Amino acid sequence: MSTTTQDYYEILGVKKDASVDEIKKAYRRLARKHHPDLNPGDKGAEKKFKEINEAYEVLSDSKKRAEYDQFGKAEFETGPGFEGFRTRGFDFGFGGTEDIFSDLFRNLRQEDVPLKGSDLVTSLDISLEEAYKGATKSLSLTKEVVCKTCTGSGAESSQICSHCKGIGSLKQSRGVFRMSHACPSCKGSGKVITRACKTCRGKGLGMAAETIKVKIPPGAETGSRIKLKGMGGAGTKGGPPGDLYIELAVTQHPLFKREGNNIYVEVPVTFVEAVLGGKIQVPTLDGPVTMTLPSETDSGKKFRLKGKGIPNRKTGIKGDEFAVIKIMVPRTINAKTKEALHEIEKAYKGEQRS
Ligand SMILES: [Zn+2]
Ligand SMILES: [Zn+2]
Structure with a gap:
């Protein structure tokens, strides 16, 4: 018996002059959407699914379609039932529509096979x-x-x-x-x-x-x-x-720059430290260490701190750290300091650009 009073064309959402291909496409789309296995427990979907199949059964068969167009639904009231759809386990008992279902169920079936999870x-x-x-x-x-x-x-x-x-x-x-x-x-x-x-x-x-x-x-x-x-x-x-x-x-480090397994750090020193030399503190990844700055050190000079770099992942042998000296100009100087600097300037005038 027919499960619906709706027009078969309306059920599939196609025009009266729809091609076989259009009908097939519409059917596939709707069958996927309303299939009971994809909508467990949804009575509405089950009913809709039956209607879709009924419509397709008729409209996909040129002879049945012609009869339907001429006489309407009455002709098909005693047609083959759709009990097959009630049988779960993908064992559907109808021939003509099988090709269409084969790919719909391939998806479902595949999920029955143990599959490796995604990477x-x-x-x-x-x-x-x-x-x-x-x-x-x-x-x-x-x-x-x-x-x-x-x-x-x-x-x-x-x-x-x-x-x-x-x-x-x-x-x-x-x-x-x-x-x-x-x-x-x-x-x-x-x-x-x-x-x-x-x-x-x-x-x-x-x-x-x-x-x-x-x-x-x-x-x-x-x-x-x-x-x-x-x-x-x-x-x-x-x-x-x-x-x-x-x-x-x-991530970028505020002090250290990495090149391979070596690291570089800029060490600010005063003009006086650069000229006279002395003990300075240098940061390392193990904490600060004291380094002796030789006298007359130019800005940009690099000092190697052996084995203070990053370890090689395989061998564990550490790279080096390079302390890059940067002479900083004092920003806040008082009158007395200014005086002293003028004295220094006089002392080595003529030498600085030789
Ligand atoms: Zn589950
Ligand atoms: Zn079996």
């Missing part, structure tokens, strides 16, 4: 100090996790596969050979889903935020990748999880 890539900023010493950092990310409602099966309820009687494989005799292959109906699981899990819509996966700890090795640099095996997205239907890749970026 994830995320980035993480670390400080130069963390790159120097290594660190353990927390990282929050949202990723696929196994659905808690169905523990990943995707099923709210399932039944033993009628095709293989729950064995999951089928035996075949070929001459003297007996072969066994995975049951195509249940993909070897021995079970078919009769009702999809409402939480995950049958996918067996959900999304969840997770905080993980990441160990940063000493010597990490911008572009370093850390692979955390099995920490990516959860696998589908018992498949293994994917991997998580963390791409590191070392």
Whole structure:
């Protein structure tokens, strides 16, 4: 019996003179949208789905369509029922529409096969100090996790596969050979889903935020990748999880510039320190150290502090630090200092630009 009083063309949302292709397209789109397995428990969708199929059954057949156009729906009231659609487990009992369904259900079927979870890539900023010493950092990310409602099966309820009687494989005799292959109906699981899990819509996966700890090795640099095996997205239907890749970026340091595993730091000194020499403090990644500045040091001169750089990630051998001297001009000078500077100027007049 007809499930609707609506016009078949209206149901599919096509014009009366729509081509076979247009009808097919409209049907595909609507069937995907309203399929009961994709809308578990939704009675409205189920009804709509039946209507769509009924309309398509008629309009996709040129003979039936011509009769429908001429006589209206009455002709089809006793036509083939659509009971087939009630049978879950993708075992649909109608021939003509199968090709259209094959790709719709390929998607659903694929999800029955265990699939590896997705590999994830995320980035993480670390400080130069963390790159120097290594660190353990927390990282929050949202990723696929196994659905808690169905523990990943995707099923709210399932039944033993009628095709293989729950064995999951089928035996075949070929001459003297007996072969066994995975049951195509249940993909070897021995079970078919009769009702999809409402939480995950049958996918067996959900999304969840997770905080993980990441160990940063000493010597990490911008572009370093850390692979955390099995920490990516959860696998589908018992498949293994994917991997998580963390791409590191070392943030700019206010004092140190990094070049490879060497670091550079600008050390301001006074004019007097530069001329007379003396002990000066130089910052390093291990804290400040005292360095002896020789007398008559020019601005821009580099002093090497051996082994105060970043360790090599593989060998652990540290690079060097270079202290770059910069003579600073005093900004606040009183009359007395000014006087003294004039004295100094007189003392080496004629020498400074020789
Ligand atoms: Zn679920
Ligand atoms: Zn089976």
